Amino acid sequence: MQKTETVSARAGRLGNGLLSILNALGITPLGLALIILLAILPFIPPFDREDLLRWLVGAALIAAQAIAFDFTTGYINVVNFGFAAFLGFGAYTSALLAVDFGISPWIGMFVGALASGGLGFFTGVLTLRLRGIFAAVMAWFVGLALLGLARNLVDITRGPMGLSVPTFLETASNRPYFYIILVMLLITYLVLRWITSSHIGLAFKAIGQNIEAARASGVNPTFYRVFNFTVQCAFAGWLGGFYAHYYGILTPQLMHTSHTVEVLAIAYVGGRGSIWGGAFIAFPFIFFIEWLRSSLTSLPGLHLVIYGLLLILVMIFYPGGVAQFYYWIADRVGKARRGSAEQSG
Amino acid sequence: MARSSVQSTIVFEVLRRLTTAAGITIILSVVAVIVSAVVAGPFTLVNAIVTGGMWALLAVGLSLVFGVMNIPNFAHGEFFMVGTLVSYLVFTPLHKYLRQNPSSVLSTVAPFAGIFAALLVGALLGVVVEKLIFFQLRRRSREQWVMNSFLLTVGLSVVMINGHQLLWGTNFKGIPRYWDVKPIDLFGVNISMDRAVALGLAVVTIAIFWFFLMRTRTGRAIRAVAQDETGAQMVGIDLNRIQVLTMALSSALAAMAGASLLFMFPSYPTVGLKPLYVAWYVVILVGLGNVAGATIGGFLVALLQTLTSYFIGVGWEDVVPTALIILILLFKPSGLFGSEVKGVWEQ
Amino acid sequence: MLLEVKGLNAGYGFLQVLWDVSLYVAQGEFVALVGPNGAGKTTTLRTIAGLIPPRQGEIFFKGELISKLAAHKISQMGISFVSESLNLFTAMSVHENLLLGAYVVRDRQKQLETLDFVYHLFPRLKERRNQLAGTLSGGERKMLAIGRGMMSNPDLLLVDEPSLGLAPNLTLDVFNALETLRQQGVTILLVEQNVNTTLHITDRAYVLEQGRIALEGKSKELLENKHVKEAFLGM
Ligand SMILES: Nc1ncnc2c1ncn2[C@@H]1O[C@H](COP(=O)(O)OP(=O)(O)OP(=O)(O)O)[C@@H](O)[C@H]1O
Numbered sequence: 001m002q003k004t005e006t007v008s009a010r011a012g013r014l015g016n017g018l019l020s021i022l023n024a025l026g027i028t029p030l031g032l033a034l035i036i037l038l039a040i041l042p043f044i045p046p047f048d049r050e051d052l053l054r055w056l057v058g059a060a061l062i063a064a065q066a067i068a069f070d071f072t073t074g075y076i077n078v079v080n081f082g083f084a085a086f087l088g089f090g091a092y093t094s095a096l097l098a099v100d101f102g103i104s105p106w107i108g109m110f111v112g113a114l115a116s117g118g119l120g121f122f123t124g125v126l127t128l129r130l131r132g133i134f135a136a137v138m139a140w141f142v143g144l145a146l147l148g149l150a151r152n153l154v155d156i157t158r159g160p161m162g163l164s165v166p167t168f169l170e171t172a173s174n175r176p177y178f179y180i181i182l183v184m185l186l187i188t189y190l191v192l193r194w195i196t197s198s199h200i201g202l203a204f205k206a207i208g209q210n211i212e213a214a215r216a217s218g219v220n221p222t223f224y225r226v227f228n229f230t231v232q233c234a235f236a237g238w239l240g241g242f243y244a245h246y247y248g249i250l251t252p253q254l255m256h257t258s259h260t261v262e263v264l265a266i267a268y269v270g271g272r273g274s275i276w277g278g279a280f281i282a283f284p285f286i287f288f289i290e291w292l293r294s295s296l297t298s299l300p301g302l303h304l305v306i307y308g309l310l311l312i313l314v315m316i317f318y319p320g321g322v323a324q325f326y327y328w329i330a331d332r333v334g335k336a337r338r339g340s341a342e343q344s345g
Numbered sequence: 346m347a348r349s350s351v352q353s354t355i356v357f358e359v360l361r362r363l364t365t366a367a368g369i370t371i372i373l374s375v376v377a378v379i380v381s382a383v384v385a386g387p388f389t390l391v392n393a394i395v396t397g398g399m400w401a402l403l404a405v406g407l408s409l410v411f412g413v414m415n416i417p418n419f420a421h422g423e424f425f426m427v428g429t430l431v432s433y434l435v436f437t438p439l440h441k442y443l444r445q446n447p448s449s450v451l452s453t454v455a456p457f458a459g460i461f462a463a464l465l466v467g468a469l470l471g472v473v474v475e476k477l478i479f480f481q482l483r484r485r486s487r488e489q490w491v492m493n494s495f496l497l498t499v500g501l502s503v504v505m506i507n508g509h510q511l512l513w514g515t516n517f518k519g520i521p522r523y524w525d526v527k528p529i530d531l532f533g534v535n536i537s538m539d540r541a542v543a544l545g546l547a548v549v550t551i552a553i554f555w556f557f558l559m560r561t562r563t564g565r566a567i568r569a570v571a572q573d574e575t576g577a578q579m580v581g582i583d584l585n586r587i588q589v590l591t592m593a594l595s596s597a598l599a600a601m602a603g604a605s606l607l608f609m610f611p612s613y614p615t616v617g618l619k620p621l622y623v624a625w626y627v628v629i630l631v632g633l634g635n636v637a638g639a640t641i642g643g644f645l646v647a648l649l650q651t652l653t654s655y656f657i658g659v660g661w662e663d664v665v666p667t668a669l670i671i672l673i674l675l676f677k678p679s680g681l682f683g684s685e686v687k688g689v690w691e692q
Numbered sequence: 693m694l695l696e697v698k699g700l701n702a703g704y705g706f707l708q709v710l711w712d713v714s715l716y717v718a719q720g721e722f723v724a725l726v727g728p729n730g731a732g733k734t735t736t737l738r739t740i741a742g743l744i745p746p747r748q749g750e751i752f753f754k755g756e757l758i759s760k761l762a763a764h765k766i767s768q769m770g771i772s773f774v775s776e777s778l779n780l781f782t783a784m785s786v787h788e789n790l791l792l793g794a795y796v797v798r799d800r801q802k803q804l805e806t807l808d809f810v811y812h813l814f815p816r817l818k819e820r821r822n823q824l825a826g827t828l829s830g831g832e833r834k835m836l837a838i839g840r841g842m843m844s845n846p847d848l849l850l851v852d853e854p855s856l857g858l859a860p861n862l863t864l865d866v867f868n869a870l871e872t873l874r875q876q877g878v879t880i881l882l883v884e885q886n887v888n889t890t891l892h893i894t895d896r897a898y899v900l901e902q903g904r905i906a907l908e909g910k911s912k913e914l915l916e917n918k919h920v921k922e923a924f925l926g927m
């Protein structure tokens with residue numbers, strides 16, 4: 001009997017197997033389609049133009065940062081307001097290793113991740129006893145201190161003059177870089193999504209909602225908070241390494257709060273606690289903003305005003321962001337399908 | 346006999362207070378003041394005290410808004426920026442007019458017109474922000490209020506900074522001084538009129554504000570809302586009114602600080618960032634919601650900054666205070682003066 | 693009728709607590725609302741005070757519809773609510789708490805008169821007038837809360853479990869104070885666990901069970917009621 005199994009049935013089984021693997025990884029069929037679209041986009045005009053490729057790289061970099069940001073904000077409910085500084089710390093670590101010791105960027109970026117992770121560990125311990133907003137402000141202060149160091153230790157960082165950094169590749173094309181950052185984006189998503197969908201994610205959400213109640217039910221807030229901070233900062237540092245070796249120039253400006261605000265806005269508009277929301281929205285968002293910036297050069301600052309307004313409007317009227325909208329639609333579609341299935345069956 | 350025992354309890358009490366964290370800090374800063382006056386020259390000290398007064402104004406407003414409305418205001422520095430801008434826009438044409446038509450009365454009054462206009466616009470903007478933004482969120486949801494309102498202020502800050510850039514550009518809009526008069530000679534130290542007035546304004550404003558908060562019916566109502574919102578409603582206090590008033594006061598104070606310091610801080614889009622950092626340093630240092638502590642803290646942080654930039658170098662004046670505050674909080678998480686007032690809506 | 697509640701439904705979020713509750717309090721009456729834990733007594737008072745919006749039903753005070761008014765408006769109309777959790781201003785002195793109780797009274801003379809009356813009623817509060825409310829003992833806090841509620845010269849006083857957590861002799865003090873108020877002509881709606889004492893000092897009473905009015909009548913008659921005896925008086 002088994003030998004007579006049709007090809008289509010076998011294909012179907014294969015497809016189901018693939019689907020269940022994807023499901024385990026946390027990728028929906030729609031998500032897979034989007035990833036494939038992103039992977040072929042650099043060959044589809046007009047996205048094969050170098051300037052648009054640059055936007056694509058920028059968007060993917062922001063998307064990965066938004067994921068890392070949401071990992072903390074959306075779960076343990078602490079805004080790491082010094083996020084950009086941790087990114088910058090990783091970037092400078094990797095850059096200085098390359099500049100001063102000739103260490104390959106491919107290794108340097110992981111050392112940068114370790115360094116940022118270590119600093120994140122320290123910050124996590126520091127903010128442990130502080131609640132909500134106090135922890136956010138404390139992380140911000142750590143970020144400001146780092147920014148100040150980067151600005152003032154001119155002998156090491158060259159300060160505001162900028163540090164020129166060797167790039168990953170010796171090509172002028174942006175396309176290979178896009179694939180590097182796309183892979184990094186996917187790894188960021190898969191790892192953080194894997195952590196948050198395990199029992200650890202549950203513990204995160206528990207201490208995010210109510211620390212005391214979580215403690216009472218046996219969740220150790222100390223461990224999970226520090227763990228969360230460490231992982232987030234390690235990813236930030238890693239992505240910072242890409243930033244350094246892609247743009248080839250590093251200034252303390254990267255660590256500025258306004259950069260944190262940018263990531264924060266995208267993560268929130270995307271939908272907190274969803275992991276994917278910010279990454280999803282980053283691409284259209286960055287393209288829109290870049291387009292606005294390049295076409296409205298006579299109105300500098302307008303795109304950022306829109307940024308701010310959007311954040312305010314979303315926070316007031318639709319705090320769940322795009323992710324909530326997606327779940328709402330999915331729910332509607334699911335209901336409609338079930339309804340029609342009942343009718344026909 | 347009885348008298349001496351009373352005296353000894355007083356001495357004891359003073360000793361006890363001086364050995365608390367707050368007391369030790371104050372002693373250390375008094376020592377620092379004396380040392381720096383001797384080493385760095387009295388002028389540094391004057392600068393520290395003048396900016397300190399304005400930092401105190403900022404910190405008091407920030408602290409008040411957190412205490413009463415539970416909003417950690419990230420856009421507080423932007424009201425400082427608005428203050429610099431308004432005062433510049435009002436004062437510069439007046440000054441130009443005065444060049445052609447000198448008048449001693451008007452030239453004394455013109456700076457005050459600028460500062461007063463800033464105060465008014467600041468208050469008005471505070472009302473608008475409360476009505477248009479915070480009230481809207483409060484009406485819809487109070488879940489995770491502290492965090493959500495914080496994010497609203499982040500958005501507001503981005504809008505205000507870039508709104509300034511959009512409408513007035515990024516160039517420095519400043520003035521060399523408000524008053525074209527000889528500096529005041531105080532114990533052999535020359536203090537410019539601008540600095541003297543800024544300090545005077547800060548002291549007077551803080552005194553009036555203190556009286557208002559502690560002794561008047563409305564001031565008491567503001568404190569009541571900070572301590573127990575439900576209780577305040579139960580005795581007949583209109584929360585909305587108090588919230589609007591608090592936001593107006595806080596923004597007016599910040600704008601006034603900006604206007605008074607226009608000669609040191611020319612107006613440009615991100616001029617509010619530094620005052621924002623400082624206000625937060627102060628407020629975290631003394632404990633959120635602690636208005637009295639914020640006054641002292643303002644001077645402390647200004648002193649710390651001045652000493653840092655004198656002894657370590659310009660550019661370090663943010664790094665050192667931050668590092669120090671982080672250290673202090675490691676050992677005293679509730680802030681130096683350990684405030685009793687907690688956010689009503691904190692989780 | 694001073695207070696009239698008609699067909700009130702109220703609750704929190706998805707949870708409905710009160711079901712079709714109707715009651716009234718006439719001018720000068722001393723009325724009790726008793727019932728087991730979780731019956732919704734506190735919820736009833738909170739709804740009347742305007743701290744929770746009613747879902748259905750109407751509340752009239754002095755003939756005016758108040759169920760849509762904000763809490764501070766209701767307080768301004770003459771209803772004082774002494775809540776279970778007291779809601780004192782803990783970082784302010786006893787004196788300041790009392791002054792805030794008179795927030796809606798603009799007449800300074802009147803304020804001072806009432807203040808004297810409250811200090812006369814609770815001499816302990818006078819002794820401790822400069823102490824912070826947060827450092828008072830449990831009994832003193834209760835007195836302060838009642839005193840603060842009195843400061844606005846209310847037409848109706850809603851009191852929620854004044855005896856909760858108090859030693860018997862202090863409970864007696866508090867009840868005596870309520871008696872005095874009542875003799876002064878203040879109308880009181882009292883929620884209490886201490887059913888026996890309550891039914892002895894009040895005129896009328898309502899028994900609330902699982903969010904519904906189960907019984908109502910003269911307090912003396914309820915004392916004799918079989919159900920009340922079994923459920924609350926342990927007889
Ligand atoms: N803020 C709230 N949110 C959700 N549910 C609440 C809230 N307050 C009370 N409840 C619920 O409403 C019901 C009635 O509570 P309520 O406090 O009115 O009872 P009560 O009669 O005053 O009880 P007790 O005698 O214990 O004070 C209870 O089941 C309680 O769990």
Ligand SMILES: [Mg+2]
Nearest residue numbers: 733734735776
């Ligand atoms: Mg109750």
